[in-house]
Amino acid sequence: MHISPLAMTILLLSLFCFSALLSPLRALTLPSDTSALKAFKNAIKPATISPWSCLASWNFSIDPCSLPRRSYFICGITCNSDNTRVTALVLDPAGYSGTLSPQLSTLTQLIHLDISDNSFYGPIPSSLSSLTKLQTLSLSSNSFSGPFPPSLTRLTSLNSLDISHNALARTLPQTMSSLSNVRTIDLSFNKLTGSLPKLPPNLVELAIRANFLSGSLLQSSFQGSSQLEVVELGANMFSGVLNSWFFLLPSLQQVDLSNNSFTRLEIWKPSNKDSNLVAVDLGFNSLEGYLPVNFASFPLLSSLSLRHNRFRGPIPLEYGKKLSLRRLFLDGNFLNGKVPDRFFSGAGGSTLSGSFGDNCLESCPNSSQLCLPLQKSPSMCRQAYGGKPRSVSSWF
Incomplete structure (x- = not known):
């Protein structure tokens, strides 16, 4: 059967349009x-x-x-x-x-995986390590349990990891530092135990609050952490000495180590004026000794909490001279002597918030919000100082 060129053209156009409709x-x-x-x-x-x-x-x-x-x-x-x-x-x-x-491991082009704020449960599949292009992994606010899969440390493209508010247990893998591109890690509010492993080299923000991590903070864990700005390890079971190297990490800005069991604090002056440290919270530990004078040497420090520890002796005069300080919580210790006058003057008292209450201070007026709650009873203070009088002059 012969088909004219015009008919052939019309047929081809029809087929093309039909295939386009089906595409x-x-x-x-x-x-x-x-x-x-x-x-x-x-x-x-x-x-x-x-x-x-x-x-x-x-x-x-x-x-x-x-x-x-x-x-x-x-x-x-x-x-x-x-x-x-x-x-x-x-x-x-x-x-x-x-x-x-x-x-899900077969979605090998996956860049973002975020199923946060739901009710997923059970273990995190170790097969997720096949998602080699993954940059964001957020499984937060679910009910995942079991260990942190060591295989996840093979996700070298990852830059954000958030598995907070779950029920992960056991220790963190010692290969955490293999996450070479990760910038933020949040594993807060889980049931993780053991010590803190060596951290990834490009980490900027670390949050592992409200777990059961224990032991000392070792310098080896933070070796090479030149970009680390935020450390939130509050509400764990860390203990021992907080050494000065920690506060001298070159990019460190915010620290929360509250609600642990640290017993001693060593603070050196920063070697230069380039320290970026802005906020430190060491409240609710077991720190003893005198308040560290060298905190006043950090040029940008504006918030300091040393509340509810076992510090003794006077409040350093250097604290009163530090103009950048805007929040100062020293309540719940055994501090004695006089409070630096600047804290109650127009220059400092109008901008400073915090508390010096629940200590053994002599000159903290009840009319000042900074002096609330009230000071400890004289008998409790005498007992804390071995029966000696409360006057600061007695110590020198």
Whole structure:
């Protein structure tokens, strides 16, 4: 049968248009990525997938990465530019409950994984170490249990790790320093035990508050931590001496080591005026001795808490001369003698907040907010100083 050139042209155009209409239905996403998404959803209890949630829109009768997404896969995933690979899995905080499918490890182009603020439980799959391009891993505020998988330290592209507010237990892997590009780590509010391992070299912020870490803070753990700005290790079981090298870390700005069991504090003057230390919280430890005068040598220090320890002796006059100090908490110790006048003068008293209460001070007026709560009883102070009188002149 002979077909004219015009008829052939019309036929080809029709076929082209028909194929164009069908193209959105063609499977674009790599089949293994689609299978991983199916396994991920199947591991979540259906009763916890609300009709308005992201996961409720995941209908695998269409391709996950196909466009436009008007009714299905409207949120929760991001695909690459050619719509063939999943690059981000970021869930809404909708109360999803279930385990984390190990099959997620086949999403090898994944850059961001964030399922925080839900109710996932069980162990964190060690197979997630296959996600070698992962930059953000956030599993915070769930109920994950078991150990921190040592295999996760092979995620060398990772720059943010947040598994806070879970139930991770046991010790941290000694290979934590292998996370060579990580900038922030938050493992707070878990059940981690043991000592602090060597930290990653490019770490800027470290938060492992409210766990059961113990032992001393060793200089070897912080070796090479030249970019570390924030350290939050409060509410653990650290003990021993806090040595001066720690406060001289070159980029250190904020420190929270409160609610531990440290017994002694060594503070050296910074060797230059370039120290960036701004805030220090060492409250609720077992620190003894005199208040460290050298804290006054840190040029930018504006907040200092040494409350509820076992410090004795007078408040250093240098503290009263430090103009950058805006918050000073010394309550709950056994300090005696007179408070530097500057704290109650117009120049300093109007801007300083904090407390000198619950000590053995002689000249802290009850009319000042800084002197609340009231000082300890004379009998308690005499007992603390071996029955000697409270006057500061008695010590020199």
